[in-house]
Amino acid sequence: MKLSPLAKASLVVSLQASSLLFTGALLAQTTNTQADSQLNKVVEAGENITQSAAKSQQKVNKLTEKVQTKLQQFKTVTKEVDGLTVYNQQMQNQLDNQMAELAQLAQSMEEVSVIERQISPLMARMITTLEDFIALDVPFLPVERAKRVNDLKAMMNRADIAVSEKFRRVLEAYQIEVDYGRTIEAYSGTLALNGQNTDVDFLRVGRVSLVYQTRDGSQLGQWQQTNGKGDWQALSQDYRLGVNKALRIARKQLAPDLMMIPLTTNISNGTLTAAAE
Structure with a gap:
């Protein structure tokens, strides 16, 4: 079958159009494949960047923690250093005082021999x-x-x-x-009376009165001082009650109370300096 020139021309045009469409489709498919490949590379690169950033952040966090720890340690050590500085200053002051005391002690020890030579006499x-x-x-x-x-x-x-x-x-x-000189006392002893030792009770009131009384109360006496010399003088029985009361007070057998006792009479150069109370 023979085709007319017009038909031949139409067929040629149709074949060329189909070829162009196929070529375009093939080119589009190739372009899409390349685009997908490039996109995958971009996504993969982004993921790598994200992972790298995460690792970098972890490193930064660890470094930050280390810095904070070191900073805290630095502050602690600084406080300790400040405390040690104050403590050392106090110790230095004490040491200075001790050195001064040692110097004084050394000087005192040098003077001890001189003091001993003076104190003994x-x-x-x-x-x-x-x-x-x-x-x-x-x-x-x-x-x-x-x-x-x-x-x-x-x-x-x-x-x-x-x-x-x-x-x-x-x-x-x-x-x-x-x-x-400011106490009262009662004690027992012996005294030579009428040529023989007799047991008596002594009463001392400070240094203003020294009296004796025999155990049976039959004799009373008082020490009298004259011109630096003294002797025992007999007392009247009128003093017996007062002396007995004073003896009991001195022995803490009675509460402190008014006592009527004779005072020691000191006579110097014929002058009476104290009288009986």
Whole structure:
């Protein structure tokens, strides 16, 4: 069958159009495939970036935690350093004070020998003065007071007692003598009466009165001092009740109360310096 020229021309045009359509479709498909491939690469690159960013953030977080920890440690150490600085300053001040005290002690130790050379003669004079005072004083507790002085004399020759302890004991003896002047005391003893030793009760009121009474109460007497010398003088029985009351008060058998007792009469150069109460 023979085609007309027009038909041939139409067929050629149709074939060319089909070829163009196929080529376009093929090109579109190829373009889409390339686009998909590029998109996948972009998505994959984005995911990689995201993962890298996440890892970087984790590193940043860890570094931040480390920095915070180090900062806290730094603050703690700084506080400790400040505290140690203040403590060291206090210790330095104490050390300076101790060094000053050591210097004073060293100086005092150098002066100890000088003090010891001066204090020993002083104590010897004090003991001698105390002995003389007791000899001239009202003769109460003669054995006890004499023993105290003798003990002090013996103590001065002992090398095992420190000088400070010796001085303390001498001052203690002086204090005891001072206390005698403001206390009341009753004690028992013996007294030579009418040529024989007789048991009596002594009453001492400070240093203003020293009285004795025999155990049966039949005799009373009082120490009298004249021109530095003294002797026992008999008392009237009128004083018996007052002396008995004073003895009971001194022995704490009665509450403190008014006592009617004779005072020691000191006569010097013919002058009466104290009278009976």
